[in-house]
Amino acid sequence: MIPKIESGIPGFDELTSSNDGTGGIPENTATLIYGPSKTGKSIFTNQFTYKGLTNDEPCLYITTDSGYNQFKTNMDEFNWPIEKYLDYNTLYLIDTISDVSEGKPSQSESFIQSYINNPTDIMVKVGSGVNYIYKNNHRFRSVLDSATTLLAYNENMLIIRVLKAYLMRIYEAGGTPIIAYTQESADSIVETMLKSMVDNIIRVDGENLYIEAMKGIGKRSSPYQITDNGITL
Amino acid sequence: MINIQSGIPGFDQLTVSELAEGGIPEKSTTLIYGPPKTGKSIFCNQFIYSGLSNQEPCLYVTTDKGINQVQRDMMDFQWLIKNYIQNQTIYFIDGISHLSGGKFETKNNMVSSSVSNPADLMVKVGIGTRNVYKTSNHFRSILDSLNTLFAFNPDQMVIRILKAYLRRITEAGGTGLIAYTEGITDPKTEMELKSLFNNTIRLDGQYIHIKSDYTDFNEVQTFESDYTITDNGIVVNQNNFKNIN
Amino acid sequence: MKKTHIPKLDDFLGGGIPEGSSILFSAVPGVECETFGYQILNGIIEDGNRGFIFTNVTEPDNIIYEFKSYGWDLEKYLNEEKAFFVDGSSKFIGVPTIGKYSINELNQTEEIILKAIEDIPNGVGIINNLSTLIDYLDEDHVIKIINKLNKKAKANNTILIYIFTKWDYNPELIENIKNNVDAVVSLNSIEERVIIGQGFMVTNASWNHPDNKMVLFFVLQPGGIKIYIPKLLVTGPYNAGKSSFVKSISNESISVDRIALEKFPTTIAMDIGHVDHDGFIADIFGTPGQERFDLMLDILAREAVGAFIMVDSSAPQTFGRAKEMINKTQAEAIPKIIVANKQDLPGALSPEKIRDAMKLDDTIPIVPTIVIEDNGVDLAMETLLKQLYGD
Numbered sequence: 001m002i003p004k005i006e007s008g009i010p011g012f013d014e015l016t017s018s019n020d021g022t023g024g025i026p027e028n029t030a031t032l033i034y035g036p037s038k039t040g041k042s043i044f045t046n047q048f049t050y051k052g053l054t055n056d057e058p059c060l061y062i063t064t065d066s067g068y069n070q071f072k073t074n075m076d077e078f079n080w081p082i083e084k085y086l087d088y089n090t091l092y093l094i095d096t097i098s099d100v101s102e103g104k105p106s107q108s109e110s111f112i113q114s115y116i117n118n119p120t121d122i123m124v125k126v127g128s129g130v131n132y133i134y135k136n137n138h139r140f141r142s143v144l145d146s147a148t149t150l151l152a153y154n155e156n157m158l159i160i161r162v163l164k165a166y167l168m169r170i171y172e173a174g175g176t177p178i179i180a181y182t183q184e185s186a187d188s189i190v191e192t193m194l195k196s197m198v199d200n201i202i203r204v205d206g207e208n209l210y211i212e213a214m215k216g217i218g219k220r221s222s223p224y225q226i227t228d229n230g231i232t233l
Numbered sequence: 234m235i236n237i238q239s240g241i242p243g244f245d246q247l248t249v250s251e252l253a254e255g256g257i258p259e260k261s262t263t264l265i266y267g268p269p270k271t272g273k274s275i276f277c278n279q280f281i282y283s284g285l286s287n288q289e290p291c292l293y294v295t296t297d298k299g300i301n302q303v304q305r306d307m308m309d310f311q312w313l314i315k316n317y318i319q320n321q322t323i324y325f326i327d328g329i330s331h332l333s334g335g336k337f338e339t340k341n342n343m344v345s346s347s348v349s350n351p352a353d354l355m356v357k358v359g360i361g362t363r364n365v366y367k368t369s370n371h372f373r374s375i376l377d378s379l380n381t382l383f384a385f386n387p388d389q390m391v392i393r394i395l396k397a398y399l400r401r402i403t404e405a406g407g408t409g410l411i412a413y414t415e416g417i418t419d420p421k422t423e424m425e426l427k428s429l430f431n432n433t434i435r436l437d438g439q440y441i442h443i444k445s446d447y448t449d450f451n452e453v454q455t456f457e458s459d460y461t462i463t464d465n466g467i468v469v470n471q472n473n474f475k476n477i478n
Numbered sequence: 479m480k481k482t483h484i485p486k487l488d489d490f491l492g493g494g495i496p497e498g499s500s501i502l503f504s505a506v507p508g509v510e511c512e513t514f515g516y517q518i519l520n521g522i523i524e525d526g527n528r529g530f531i532f533t534n535v536t537e538p539d540n541i542i543y544e545f546k547s548y549g550w551d552l553e554k555y556l557n558e559e560k561a562f563f564v565d566g567s568s569k570f571i572g573v574p575t576i577g578k579y580s581i582n583e584l585n586q587t588e589e590i591i592l593k594a595i596e597d598i599p600n601g602v603g604i605i606n607n608l609s610t611l612i613d614y615l616d617e618d619h620v621i622k623i624i625n626k627l628n629k630k631a632k633a634n635n636t637i638l639i640y641i642f643t644k645w646d647y648n649p650e651l652i653e654n655i656k657n658n659v660d661a662v663v664s665l666n667s668i669e670e671r672v673i674i675g676q677g678f679m680v681t682n683a684s685w686n687h688p689d690n691k692m693v694l695f696f697v698l699q700p701g702g703i704k705i706y707i708p709k710l711l712v713t714g715p716y717n718a719g720k721s722s723f724v725k726s727i728s729n730e731s732i733s734v735d736r737i738a739l740e741k742f743p744t745t746i747a748m749d750i751g752h753v754d755h756d757g758f759i760a761d762i763f764g765t766p767g768q769e770r771f772d773l774m775l776d777i778l779a780r781e782a783v784g785a786f787i788m789v790d791s792s793a794p795q796t797f798g799r800a801k802e803m804i805n806k807t808q809a810e811a812i813p814k815i816i817v818a819n820k821q822d823l824p825g826a827l828s829p830e831k832i833r834d835a836m837k838l839d840d841t842i843p844i845v846p847t848i849v850i851e852d853n854g855v856d857l858a859m860e861t862l863l864k865q866l867y868g869d
Contacts, residue, residue, distance in 0.1 A: 002309055019464060028305075119572040120568075120569070120572045120573060120574055120575075122572075123572050123573060124573075124574055127334060157384060158570070158571075158572060160384045161384055161385060161570070161571050161572060162571070162572035164329070164332065164381060164384060165332040165333070165571060165572065165573070168299065168329060168330070168332045168333035169332075169333045169334060171298075171299070171302055171333070172299070172301075172330075172333040172334075188416060189416065189417055189418065189419075192268070192269060192414060192415070192416040192417050193380065193384060193414075193417050195268075195269035195270065195414075196269040196270075196297075196378075196380050196414040196417065197297075197380075201269070201270055212270065213269070213270030215309065216309065216464075218461075218462065219438075331540070332571070347535070347536055347540070349535060349536065349567065349570070349571065350535040350536050350607075351507075351535075351609070351610070351643065351645075352505070352507065352511055352512065352535065352607055352609065352641075352643040353512070353535070353536070355507040355508045355643070356508055356509070356510050356511075358508065359507075359508030359509070359667070359672070359673040360673075362672045362673070363672040363673055363674065366671065366672045370671075385571070386610075386613070387613035387614055388613075389613045390609075390610070390613040390645070393613075393645035393646055393647075394507075394645070396645075396646055397507040397508070397645065397646070401507075401508060401672075401673075404669070404671050404672070405671050405672045406671065
């Protein structure tokens, strides 16, 4: 039996239920969610994050697309308030994009500044983030939103190597990582590499969500909608 | 021509020919490739497990996942290898765990290397083959997969490592299975890659396509069927056999 | 001249490496190679010089860890600024760089190593690994880099050690690389379907005429590179003290590959030991002295590299049997010495008396010992090593 964690996306855990009747994201495996832009990938990862936080599963969140303010706004839009989790230090946010001038909380134990064009620094912060979270809870989630921006700012193969190291660290600590990526934003070699590095692949195209691969189950798909409460299958 | 059991239900029946009973040609090299997530690693693990169950030793070079993850992945299919690790029927070379930061505890049959240090990797392969060869002059060897090697080395270097590796295990009498994800190098490298192997197996998610080059008989055999990934691993379906010659 | 601190290598090189020279360690894939660079660096720094390690294959942390496994303290040298890294690896995998210099872009490699050379006049630089540069840069470019580095090193009296793995390169390229360094040490594998041994030999050196002699080696952790003598035989008449000799000469806890052992039936009692002596390690086999085991002596002698013939100096009546055993090993023409044991017993004959009694010529040394007191045992080992490898 493969242990699963709740995705937080209504309908998703049912869609992914295996022979033993359990559904969700297989714990301690890596997931890639990809698709064209504006199809809800970030909403999916945010929903996944929020579910974890409300379940007492801490989350290491690396944001490369929206700075803290934008991220908070995005979460608020669906009524997923995050401040208290930052205060509780169960949300560990590595912000690689916020401009210094932007109004953002000062660095704290669980709000860390890094730089999108410095993958080495990001990895150092990931390392301490994992240690920080691992101290308190061996079951945690880790979100990278998104690989697209990292790839855009850096040499592609370097990012592939860095992501490999990132995934190894999360695996080792028992976490469940999910990576968002905009389809065809990098060349096909890089895209194939990304897919080969993860265990599960979810594609969204605006109408349907496809489980292209997932540990323990075959291909599945379902139509989805983006509602006021996030993605619903 | 001797073939060894693949351990994959349906595979050995599919690959029967006038030259050999079905299975994987002993002491040959096979590239298993295809798009991501089509069951290549599962195939490798199933192949290994079948050998281990018959007391055939195994040299396992893992570069995509750490030893712990490999063990866990196998456990998903109830392939328990703990005993084989303990009694040293399996020899692991872990080329990736060092990336996760912690120092890796080296034991007799579990050694650490690095995907970015080809010379060291080959030293470990040399020691590994000697260890496995000592217990049996036929063994199975897995390299899963070339992907990470390609991410950490220039393409030509990976080809060089691969040649050295294939030579090493072939000389020791090993049967090698090497995994690779289609599309992570340019078509020219991919062609060169395939040319280094006696056999290729392509998995595309639906069909398994097998090509065996029996050089001694000057004959190429190809087989095709559909397959599914079940809770017990890969099953090659019995109803859609094709021996294309 | 600087010593390499690798056993036998200094002899092969006529004393060591002249300042400002470049030396290529060229290894067959699968043969341990990096340790040569590390051991030389460690030795040369210990002798009071400075050095650096350029790495493009593993992060500096791993190298520090590896040094530790050999029992060498690189961290101390780093802190004392006797050693530093040129880190060409960390940036490549996105981890923080360590070291005085780091390489962010491949095309800086030459320039930065040049700087590093300039920092250590009379020191030593280790380039690990030359092969990894070749497929990143093009072949001609790499040759040009080697030339520039060597030129700089010569001007600065710095020794450069290149670690190179002989993958399936174009033979011309390999030839070309060899022609661009002052000396080449080949690291070869001894194969019998698998690698059963590793050997090194100096194939050329501009300052010396190498004698193309290959020695087997092993890499021990701790310990580093040791010359490996696959089998030394201890034989002699019954009760000459063979078991005690094997026990006395052996060190515990030396793990050497045991493949050789498996060729012999284990039902026959045999004394087996491992010697670690002055850069040499050897597996040592004591044979039973009784005549009914002579067949075994034949088998063992066939594969032995050298032999100790033990005699009880106080028992001349056994010398005939000893002579017989010498003749058995004589057929195999293996270097041997006589160990004249039990010199403390009344009536023990001196080595010269034994030579007369056994009618031996001067080619076979006789070493007096009292094995149970560990007296003369090391001398016996040194004497046999001299027979094997010269002074």
